Amino acid sequence: MIEIELDGKKVDIVEGSMIMHAADKAGTYIPHFCYHKKLSIAASCRMCLVDVEKMPKPMPACATPVTQGMIVRTKSEKAIKAQKSVMEFLLINHPLDCPICDQGGECQLQDLAVGYGASSSRYEEEKRVVPVKDVGPLISMQEMSRCIHCTRCVRFGQEVAGVMELGMSHRGEHAQIETFVGNSVDSELSGNMIDICPVGALTSKPFRYSARTWELSRRKSVSPHDSTGANLIVQVKNHKVMRVVPLENEEVNECWLADRDRFSYEALNSEERLTSPLIKQGGVWKTVDWQTALEYVANGLKQIKSEHGASSIGALVSPHSTLEELHLAGALMRGFGSQNVDYRLRHAEFAAFEGVRHLGTSIAALSNLQRVLVVGSNLRKDHPLFAQRIRQAARMGCALNAINSVAHDWAMPVANSLLSPSNHWVQALAAVAAAIAAEKGVTAPAEGGLNEQVSERAKAIAQSLLSGERKAILLGNAAAHHEKASSLLALANWIGAQTGAVVGYLTEAANTVGAQLAGAMPGPGGLNAGQMLSGHLKAVLLLNNEPEFDSAAGDSAPSGFSKAQMVVTLSPFKSNMAFSDVLLPIAPFTETSGTFVNAEGRVQSFHAVVKPLGETRPAWKVLRVLANLLGLPGFEFDSSQDVLKQVPGLPANGGTHVSSGLLNNLSGGAIDLTPASVEPAVAAIYALDSIVRRATSLQLTADGRQPVSANEVTA
Secondary structure, three states, rough: EEEEOOOOOEEEEOOOOOOHHHHHHOOOOOOOOOOOOOOOOOOOOOOOEEEOOOOOEEEOOOOEEEEOEEEEEEOOOHHHHHHHHHHHHHHHOOOOOOOOOOOOOOOHHHHHHHHHHHOOOOOOOOOOOOOOEEEOEEEEEEOOOHOOOOOOHHHHHHHHOOOOEEEEEEEEOEEEEEEEOOOOOOOOOHHHHHHOOOOOOOOEEEOOOOHHHHHOEEEEOOOOOOOOEEEEEEEEOOOOOOOEEOOOEOOOOOOOHHHHHHHHHHHOOOEEEEEOOOEEEOOOEEEEOOOHHHHHHHHHHHHHHHHHHHEEEEEEOOOOOOOOOOOOOHHHHHHOOOOEEEEOOOOOOOOOOOOOOOOOOOOOOHHHOOOOEOOOOOHHHHHHHHHHHHHHHHHHEEEEEEEOOOHHHHHHOEEEEEEEHHHHHHHHHHHHHHHHHHHOOOOOOOOOOOOOOHHHHHHHHHHHOOOOOOOOEEEHHHHHHHHHHHHHHHHHHHHHHOOOOEEEEEOOOOOHHHHHHHHOOOOOOOOOHHHHHHHOOOOOEEEEHHHHOOOOOHHHHHHHHHOOOOEEEOEEOOOOOOOOOOEEEEHHHHHHEEEEEOOOOOOEEOOOOOOHHHHOHHHHHHHHHHHHHHOOOOOOOOOOOHHOOOOOOOOOOOEEEEOOOOOOOOOOOOOOOOOOOOOOOOOOOOOHHHHHHOOOOHHHHHHHOOOOOOOOOOO
């Protein structure tokens, strides 16, 4: 630590830090544009010029290292004059179109121009004009004449997203930020460029010209998509979601959002929203009131129970549903005498419950790993924010290893990649275990028995895991849904024990961990999701899912319901209409209170940010009333918080994480080396859930137009 004097105050700061870092620590604001705490230092805008004693000229605070005894003045006449001169220079070519700019009201340039700009300009020359650029459906580059060349967007792509899609061409007044050879911006994190742009050069295309920032109410929420549990600020106008931006949380999503979290709100206002209960009569859908719809469902369930028994009734629930909804769905089934409830819609194996499967470490720890083995995941597309953290680790020397069926582009260096068809993943992982056993002189848990080329790659992965510290073996969505998922986990645990690596699941959905906590799995003698989808039920409740897209059954799902006498869909959208008998409109995450538990076991509750649309009702209320009509005891809940209290393992006394005693990735299953007979079911990045599938702009992206199969094998 060294000591400097900043505006008359003593500040202790780590040697090698910049003046800007010392100012941040001291709580002193220095105006800046190009500096961003998550990006490398460019020192291109010069707005942060400060007065450093014994320096003949003002120095950029973001790029000047501190030295012992340094005296810095940020508000001296010399510093202020320099900053005002830079502001005058920046505004020479700025179009000054604040009245029509989407950034107006939250623009860094606008704010600083008030304090450091002049009332008039000395320059009378014509301002430069930059050609309009089309870079895709998410980011608008219509007004690049506003750009001040801070290069934040360029550095973000290169350093955080891992893809340098934007760059600066030409020089002097002809310089401009652009993609090259007409490419679009296709990164799954591209929307963050909008946030970090300090002016109105990059704006949101879906939000463009739809509201002014001061008209919007800002309300906290949590993303309902992947297992990161990204924290959101949902911006609302006239009870309508207009925009979603990140709520900074260093332990979860830092200050970033995946495009899936940012732009999926478009579906909430789409024409596909279901706003009233519907009942199919004579093949025709008729709108009814809630009382009629719920009595129809209750009477139908009672009749089917009396004719075929409670075991003929089941519920398929989505892991994107809230903890409260999942708990009540399970409680309703069990209270009615059925053990048929399951959230594992895409799974091919349904092993006995041994513990709540989770990430095995904290999300923040992913940024500091030195060795990683990822099995069965298109990491960058399945978990964009996890991939971003591992990408930062890779920039600091982390060796990334992968076992996959496809050589995916993860936008980061992969040290060793073992490509194998998914039905041979167990053998591939066994080969890694055998190589570790040979190196350590212990007995291998199983012999891989694969060809020499695979064995060499397995040895390279083994050598990587045996070196370094801070190691993790991460099982992806395809590994979790695999027919031999238990064998993969058993091998991963053996390798983890031998190498000192933590073992965990990336977990697919916002509430995969929560669904396990809520007990949304079949009880003794109950049917699992695979059995329910194959036609074993007379009555089915579908909570927040579309089996054709959300289950391993895929296109064959409707035929599995052909024997059912009643199919009830609870959804925010007009879905499953081909085979449902009743549609009940339930609230999406923005219109209900609830709780998600992310991959690391962090419990995050949220409130509704807008009123329910039309006759939409929160699913927990619908399930509660349905249970009351069925005459089931123990469903007297007045709020979602009352329901939450019934879920075991949740933190008490202000805690944030699930009880560690419930989180368990250990497996007592035997290792089965028999090749799998079916491919694991995985969803493309913009087909993960019903909300994302209806987000128009996301579907127009390169990823939305051309979903890539995770099961295609390449050499």
